[in-house]
Amino acid sequence: MSSFKALRCHAADKGVDARVVDMSVDDLSEGSVLIRGAWSGINFKDALAVTGKGKIMRSMPLNAGIDIAGTVETSEDPRFRPGEEVLVTGCGLGETRDGGFAGFTRVPADMVVPLPEGLDLRQAMAIGTAGFTAAMALVRMEQNGQHPDLGPILVNGASGGVGSFAIRLFSRAGYQVTALTGKADAADYLKGLGASEILDTAGLDLGKRPMEKALWGGAVDSLGGEQLTWLTRTTQPWGNIGAIGLAAGIELNTTVLPFILRGVSLLGINSVECARDLRLAVWRRVGELLEPQDCEAIIAGEVGLDGVVDTAESLLARKVRGRTLVKLPN
Numbered sequence: 089m090s091s092f093k094a095l096r097c098h099a100a101d102k103g104v105d106a107r108v109v110d111m112s113v114d115d116l117s118e119g120s121v122l123i124r125g126a127w128s129g130i131n132f133k134d135a136l137a138v139t140g141k142g143k144i145m146r147s148m149p150l151n152a153g154i155d156i157a158g159t160v161e162t163s164e165d166p167r168f169r170p171g172e173e174v175l176v177t178g179c180g181l182g183e184t185r186d187g188g189f190a191g192f193t194r195v196p197a198d199m200v201v202p203l204p205e206g207l208d209l210r211q212a213m214a215i216g217t218a219g220f221t222a223a224m225a226l227v228r229m230e231q232n233g234q235h236p237d238l239g240p241i242l243v244n245g246a247s248g249g250v251g252s253f254a255i256r257l258f259s260r261a262g263y264q265v266t267a268l269t270g271k272a273d274a275a276d277y278l279k280g281l282g283a284s285e286i287l288d289t290a291g292l293d294l295g296k297r298p299m300e301k302a303l304w305g306g307a308v309d310s311l312g313g314e315q316l317t318w319l320t321r322t323t324q325p326w327g328n329i330g331a332i333g334l335a336a337g338i339e340l341n342t343t344v345l346p347f348i349l350r351g352v353s354l355l356g357i358n359s360v361e362c363a364r365d366l367r368l369a370v371w372r373r374v375g376e377l378l379e380p381q382d383c384e385a386i387i388a389g390e391v392g393l394d395g396v397v398d399t400a401e402s403l404l405a406r407k408v409r410g411r412t413l414v415k416l417p418n
């Protein structure tokens with residue numbers, strides 16, 4: 089391949105200038121595996137990066153995109169062969185090294201995950217970091233004793249990428265799921281994913297006491313701030329809360345009472361840097377629980393590299409439901 093296209097972010101006076109450029113493999117971050125990209129997807133972090141609304145990239149210029157799925161073009165590592173279908177999520181892609189919104193991406197072999205059985209490359213990127221992270225919450229919560237008898241799982245940011253997959257994964261794993269959303273028109277979509285109850289953020293009474301009536305067996309939180317605070321105060325004894333996101337804020341103003349009087353656990357979920365064993369175990373669980381049609385139900389649409397920035401703006405304006413795929417130029 090002589091040259092290929094990439095969505096590359098450059099430092100600009102006002103934040104970030106993200107534009108499609110021509111590159112060659114020699115320009116890419118180092119690595120032993122070269123992947124010919126097929127699909128990626130747009131995560132909240134990608135949206136912050138390409139719009140410059142969050143400081144995601146540690147240095148620029150850098151190709152954006154925290155996820156990639158494609159085929160191995162060349163590999164200096166015997167674990168991977170040319171033509172093999174693989175994916176990479178997180179691991180610093182689009183943050184500290186060139187990311188997946190490009191015809192080719194080069195990475196160290198330890199970051200590379202063989203495509204889970206039963207999924208194709210497009211479905212794998214419908215899942216992407218969002219679905220992988222929701223699955224990591226399920227795995228970690230169950231490792232810490234979560235089970236359906238504890239009560240329903242509250243999923244907030246429900247119509248987003250993480251929220252949509254959390255609903256699907258937990259319902260497939262046998263849990264009752266309550267979806268909390270700010271989108272008044274999302275009820276049918278969320279029920280289709282497996283939510284048995286829908287709550288509207290607008291009508292939510294957050295209460296003020298250190299502990300309120302215990303409502304949730306556990307929770308998956310994409311928002312942080314007031315809603316995460318409320319979840320600590322309303323989770324059942326021995327329930328777990330997977331703390332995933334900060335879409336609404338980074339604050340957490342709670343007390344120790346839910347932890348010491350109810351045994352509630354707040355579990356940190358970090359999808360970027362996690363041990364390879366855990367990464368492979370989470371993808372295995374994804375493969376066990378999700379059917380191809382689960383991914384299709386969550387796909388909002390597809391764009392090319394030139395459509396990423398506009399979609400990122402819509403995502404940050406909370407206008408996107410589910411996941412938008414990026415078709416890579418190959």
Ligand SMILES: NC(=O)c1ccc[n+]([C@@H]2O[C@H](COP(=O)([O-])OP(=O)(O)OC[C@H]3O[C@@H](n4cnc5c(N)ncnc54)[C@H](OP(=O)(O)O)[C@@H]3O)[C@@H](O)[C@H]2O)c1
Pocket residue numbers: 130131132133217218221244245246247248249250251268269270271274289310311331332333334335336357358359360403404406408410
């Ligand atoms: N810890 C990790 O490793 C990890 C991995 C992936 C993502 N994350 C984080 O998880 C969060 C969700 O990511 P995502 O890719 O699912 O994003 P997304 O697709 O944009 O979904 C976020 C959803 O949260 C709700 N929301 C957004 N902004 C809000 C606000 N200001 N106040 C209240 N609700 C708001 C909206 O859902 P409704 O309209 O349905 O309410 C939105 O669709 C982000 O903070 C992201 O950075 C963390």
